[in-house]
Amino acid sequence: xxxxxxxxxxxxxxxxxxxxxxxxxxxxxxxxxxxxxxxxxxxxxxxxxxxxxxxxxxxxxxxxxxxxxxxxxxxxxxxxxxxxxxxxxxxxxxxxxxxxxxxxxxxxxxxxxxxxxxxxxxxxxxxxxxxxxxxxxxxxxxxxxxxxxxxxxxxxxxxxxxx
Numbered sequence: 001x002x003x004x005x006x007x008x009x010x011x012x013x014x015x016x017x018x019x020x021x022x023x024x025x026x027x028x029x030x031x032x033x034x035x036x037x038x039x040x041x042x043x044x045x046x047x048x049x050x051x052x053x054x055x056x057x058x059x060x061x062x063x064x065x066x067x068x069x070x071x072x073x074x075x076x077x078x079x080x081x082x083x084x085x086x087x088x089x090x091x092x093x094x095x096x097x098x099x100x101x102x103x104x105x106x107x108x109x110x111x112x113x114x115x116x117x118x119x120x121x122x123x124x125x126x127x128x129x130x131x132x133x134x135x136x137x138x139x140x141x142x143x144x145x146x147x148x149x150x151x152x153x154x155x156x157x158x159x160x161x162x163x
Contacts, residue, residue: 002080003051003093011051011091013109021045021112021141024053024101026060028072030082033150040143041114042088048112049090052083053104056096102132109136117142 003011011020023041027034041050055063060072072079076094083092095101105113113120113133120129120142133140 001091002084003091008093008104008108011108016049019045019048019112020051020108020110021048021114022051022053022105022108022110023114023143024095025055026072027052027054027079027083028060028074029155030079031150031155033145035086035088037116037143038083038086038088044114044141044143045112050088051091051093051108051110052089053093053095053101054079054083055101056094059096105132106136109138111138112141113138114141114143117144 009015013020021041021044023037038050038052041052054076056076057072060076061070074082080092080094083089093104095104113129115129120140129140132138
């Protein structure tokens, strides 16, 4: 289900009767690495409902675009539609920020926060997943990379080199 500003509050801790697992990311140009990640998220969530928060177009453009490489490839509405049709995902929400996604996490207070192992281990961010998990009393779980170097950025580089 794709959530909106009007119904995202239904997932606030006080408004739900289920465990919520949350992850976030760009999820631009969905590929097998994303599917691996989402399936691992579902497995780690162990019966919880899953929420994927995707970064809005402006945030993706600000953080992922490089000269000659305009991002996102797909607008948020398309990315949300694709994610909504992946069976490992229960809810999708577009958040029009980047690091301030922690505001939403604090609002919803999910019981489980999920992120890539290499990202959640970082403590140099002001609002790292680790510190947020401690603040809201959430369990922090890491998804390992699939072992292949599959990323949207790498795929785009390969596509440019072929054409």
